[in-house]
Amino acid sequence: MKFKLAAQDKLSKARAGEIATDHGTIQTPIFMPVGTAGTVKSVHQRELRDDIKAQIILGNTYHLYLRPGLDVIEKAGGLHKFNGWERPILTDSGGYQVYSLTEVRKIKEEGVTFRSHIDGSKHLFTPENVMDTQRTIGADIIMAFDECTPYPCDYNYARKSLDMTHRWLKRCIDRFDNTESKYGYSQTLFPIVQGSVYKDLRKKSAEFIAEQNREGNAIGGLSVGEPAEEMYAMTEVVCDILPYEKPRYLMGVGTPINILENIALGIDMFDCVMPTRNARNGMLFTRNGIINIKNEKWKDDFSPIDPDSDLYSDLVYSKAYLRHLIHSKEILGAQIASLHNLHFYLWLVKEAREKIISGEFYEWKNKMVKVLGQRL
Amino acid sequence: MKFKLAAQDKLSKARAGEIATDHGTIQTPIFMPVGTAGTVKSVHQRELRDDIKAQIILGNTYHLYLRPGLDVIEKAGGLHKFNGWERPILTDSGGYQVYSLTEVRKIKEEGVTFRSHIDGSKHLFTPENVMDTQRTIGADIIMAFDECTPYPCDYNYARKSLDMTHRWLKRCIDRFDNTESKYGYSQTLFPIVQGSVYKDLRKKSAEFIAEQNREGNAIGGLSVGEPAEEMYAMTEVVCDILPYEKPRYLMGVGTPINILENIALGIDMFDCVMPTRNARNGMLFTRNGIINIKNEKWKDDFSPIDPDSDLYSDLVYSKAYLRHLIHSKEILGAQIASLHNLHFYLWLVKEAREKIISGEFYEWKNKMVKVLGQRL
Ligand SMILES: [Zn+2]
Ligand SMILES: [Zn+2]
Numbered sequence: 001m002k003f004k005l006a007a008q009d010k011l012s013k014a015r016a017g018e019i020a021t022d023h024g025t026i027q028t029p030i031f032m033p034v035g036t037a038g039t040v041k042s043v044h045q046r047e048l049r050d051d052i053k054a055q056i057i058l059g060n061t062y063h064l065y066l067r068p069g070l071d072v073i074e075k076a077g078g079l080h081k082f083n084g085w086e087r088p089i090l091t092d093s094g095g096y097q098v099y100s101l102t103e104v105r106k107i108k109e110e111g112v113t114f115r116s117h118i119d120g121s122k123h124l125f126t127p128e129n130v131m132d133t134q135r136t137i138g139a140d141i142i143m144a145f146d147e148c149t150p151y152p153c154d155y156n157y158a159r160k161s162l163d164m165t166h167r168w169l170k171r172c173i174d175r176f177d178n179t180e181s182k183y184g185y186s187q188t189l190f191p192i193v194q195g196s197v198y199k200d201l202r203k204k205s206a207e208f209i210a211e212q213n214r215e216g217n218a219i220g221g222l223s224v225g226e227p228a229e230e231m232y233a234m235t236e237v238v239c240d241i242l243p244y245e246k247p248r249y250l251m252g253v254g255t256p257i258n259i260l261e262n263i264a265l266g267i268d269m270f271d272c273v274m275p276t277r278n279a280r281n282g283m284l285f286t287r288n289g290i291i292n293i294k295n296e297k298w299k300d301d302f303s304p305i306d307p308d309s310d311l312y313s314d315l316v317y318s319k320a321y322l323r324h325l326i327h328s329k330e331i332l333g334a335q336i337a338s339l340h341n342l343h344f345y346l347w348l349v350k351e352a353r354e355k356i357i358s359g360e361f362y363e364w365k366n367k368m369v370k371v372l373g374q375r376l
Numbered sequence: 377m378k379f380k381l382a383a384q385d386k387l388s389k390a391r392a393g394e395i396a397t398d399h400g401t402i403q404t405p406i407f408m409p410v411g412t413a414g415t416v417k418s419v420h421q422r423e424l425r426d427d428i429k430a431q432i433i434l435g436n437t438y439h440l441y442l443r444p445g446l447d448v449i450e451k452a453g454g455l456h457k458f459n460g461w462e463r464p465i466l467t468d469s470g471g472y473q474v475y476s477l478t479e480v481r482k483i484k485e486e487g488v489t490f491r492s493h494i495d496g497s498k499h500l501f502t503p504e505n506v507m508d509t510q511r512t513i514g515a516d517i518i519m520a521f522d523e524c525t526p527y528p529c530d531y532n533y534a535r536k537s538l539d540m541t542h543r544w545l546k547r548c549i550d551r552f553d554n555t556e557s558k559y560g561y562s563q564t565l566f567p568i569v570q571g572s573v574y575k576d577l578r579k580k581s582a583e584f585i586a587e588q589n590r591e592g593n594a595i596g597g598l599s600v601g602e603p604a605e606e607m608y609a610m611t612e613v614v615c616d617i618l619p620y621e622k623p624r625y626l627m628g629v630g631t632p633i634n635i636l637e638n639i640a641l642g643i644d645m646f647d648c649v650m651p652t653r654n655a656r657n658g659m660l661f662t663r664n665g666i667i668n669i670k671n672e673k674w675k676d677d678f679s680p681i682d683p684d685s686d687l688y689s690d691l692v693y694s695k696a697y698l699r700h701l702i703h704s705k706e707i708l709g710a711q712i713a714s715l716h717n718l719h720f721y722l723w724l725v726k727e728a729r730e731k732i733i734s735g736e737f738y739e740w741k742n743k744m745v746k747v748l749g750q751r752l
Binding site for chain 1: 413414415416417418419420421422439443444447448451452457458459460675676678688689692693694696697699700701703704706707708710711712
């Protein structure tokens with residue numbers, strides 16, 4: 001992996017760059033659609049590539065490990081071959097899902113034992129086996145196995161958890177550096193800054209992560225329920241410490257406003273289930289604000305879903321039709337709304353990048369954050 | 377509507393033709409994908425047109441009447457404008473859903489009272505108001521309001537029901553002929569032959585329906601649980617009576633084998649939920665037989681879903697990937713399998729048409745019915 005900075009905003013810490021991987025380049029800042037179980041829900045790979053113009057997607061190690069399972073993915077020749085997505089892929093470490101989806105689990109120094117949410121079977125994730133798993137899945141960028149603390153989290157728990165996350169990171173790096181890619185292209189490992197909403201812990205973690213000297217770095221444990229201002233405060237502290245010349249990935253964030261504010265603080269990469277999950281419930285993000293398509297007011301609004309968009313489905317389907325589909329729980333409703341939201345998120349980061357390059361980012365960002373949260 | 381016969385098979389009653397409507401022409405024999413609530417489940421209109429190459433789709437009056445409701449469809453300018461499908465549409469009369477989906481109903485001479493399966497509200501369908509409803513929906517081909525008898529059905533019930541269906545037909549024709557299309561293009565009304573599995577009733581009904589001298593005719597009340605041989609026997613009796621120079625539509629049929637056998641008996645038009653409904657459960661129809669993609673045997677079969685197909689999604693996704701998606705209840709699985717099955721059904725009727733024109737239909741049909749039912 002190579003990262004090249006292309007431009008730096010004068011009035012903020014926003015920057016434009018380019019990440020080169022063996023599956024192609026990614027222009028940053030970038031949003032990564034979440035492809036939980038090897039599919040971005042309700043979106044064809046062809047649509048992701050040609051309509052949404054996604055540059056990288058995310059896969060969830062926890063889900064892929066349980067189903068289809070590592071044997072199938074390895075026989076396929078890795079996730080790219082399995083799902084037919086030829087551009088870059090990033091996988092998370094599975095930790096987040098273990099903590100949020102499974103009920104019976106135990107966090108020990110060795111790792112985490114949990115029961116599958118599918119069949120109740122018992123499993124153990126360790127820093128070492130999660131590296132092996134991500135080698136087998138074959139993502140271009142893989143993530144360290146950490147503990148993602150909940151919000152709120154008491155200081156002592158956060159401190160102890162952080163120390164373990166750092167010890168786990170050493171084990172991840174050790175395993176990663178002593179194993180090889182299985183499919184002939186290179187993989188890179190991003191460590192993750194934790195520390196809940198405590199500045200001193202975040203600072204300590206960022207310093208430790210920076211010292212590891214990996215090709216890129218991530219910030220985890222945010223967007224878990226804390227106020228946006230706390231999130232931004234943590235991002236700011238951490239971005240001041242993480243190396244300038246390496247990509248910074250803020251995990252699981254967030255709303256369109258969160259994305260713009262964090263770009264302004266120096267973040268390069270984002271992922272979030274919000275555009276697809278909220279789409280399935282009829283919430284549409286637009287450059288003028290948020291539409292709840294289920295509302296009565298759209299019942300006989302036959303204007304295009306998004307006249308400002310250049311996405312075919314935003315133009316050929318009407319708001320009234322989409323409202324009908326979502327109310328009727330028709331699959332096509334999820335498809336149309338997901339396409340819209342993902343296309344909008346990709347448009348947003350592309351626009352941000354162009355504004356950074358043209359020197360207009362800060363003003364544009366301040367204007368956008370005023371309208372993006374409006375309810376239409 | 378105009379129907380033009382293009383070819384007649386020598387060894388069977390199969391024929392090739394062309395139906396011209398104000399929304400374009402339809403090459404027969406044809407299969408019509410079912411678009412229940414104004415959407416063919418999990419398929420984009422762009423995919424229907426460009427990938428599946430559907431020539432006409434079906435809408436369900438019962439569903440559209442309840443949701444989005446006639447006020448919305450009329451304000452949109454009809455169903456074509458509402459859902460963005462610009463080619464021909466056929467709507468059923470709503471009767472079938474009233475009998476199969478609602479529990480509280482009462483069939484009287486006036487019409488049928490029922491309660492909505494959505495909110496329990498009470499409604500009355502009569503021959504007259506169902507004509508008005510289909511005028512408002514604006515399909516190119518609309519269907520008479522009839523009683524679709526269940527299977528088995530005792531002779532006396534079937535006879536009495538048929539008489540009422542014929543009286544209702546007179547009322548349908550009366551209302552239809554005394555009203556006008558609402559959107560500037562023409563609509564045509566097909567009457568429906570009923571009579572359960574009783575040859576004398578079917579004969580009597582076919583004669584009555586033929587006498588009405590409409591532009592096309594339909595056969596209902598089959599594919600409701602009777603053995604295939606009984607279905608074919610009824611189709612044969614009826615096709616001998618219905619006018620040769622008008623299109624014949626066999627409602628709600630069926631499997632690929634049913635379709636070929638009925639084409640051989642002189643049927644021109646088909647519709648069925650089977651390709652889409654079974655797709656969502658992982659059943660794929662192919663020219664070599666039936667695949668249950670959930671089976672263990674496809675777990676690590678990384679060959680394309682259908683190497684014989686020219687559909688992009690049949691070629692870029694593997695059987696193992698589709699199996700994973702269906703097992704994981706991922707929406708993309710329903711999308712891919714529905715595309716496949718609909719594409720296959722449209723391929724089957726197109727192939728049948730070409731064989732009729734080239735004079736090879738009968739032999740090809742007999743060869744195909746031997747393999748289409750095989751379990752792969
Ligand atoms: Zn999120
Ligand atoms: Zn059927």
